[in-house]
Amino acid sequence: MGIISEFKEFLKEYKVIGLAVALIIGLASVALINSVVNNLIMPVITPFIPGGAWQTATFSIGPIVIGWGALLGAIINFIIIAFAVFLIAKYALKEEKVGKK
Secondary structure, eight states, X not given: OHHXXXXXXXXXXXXXXXXXXXXXXXXHHHHHHHHHIIIIIHHHHGGGSTTSOGGGOOEEXXXXXXXXXXXXXXXXXXXXXXXXXXXXXXXXXXXXSOOOO
């Protein structure tokens, strides 16, 4: 019975359940943000991309081909996710200024 009580204490001490819930919500929000970027933001940007297909937009430097369209989508995803995390840290945690402690 000792190992079970130690395990329960571990779960409580390190707040593993809260961490698991945060991970699940985080993964769901990443999927939502990916969908927003892929289905709302990038179609607006697509007319400004030569060739019109942002997922496959590339440019070549000699034999090197760089896929900048997918990189642009990933950068937009990152910016939105980083901003969402900032807002959560600022408002949900009631911090005056987000910073190191």
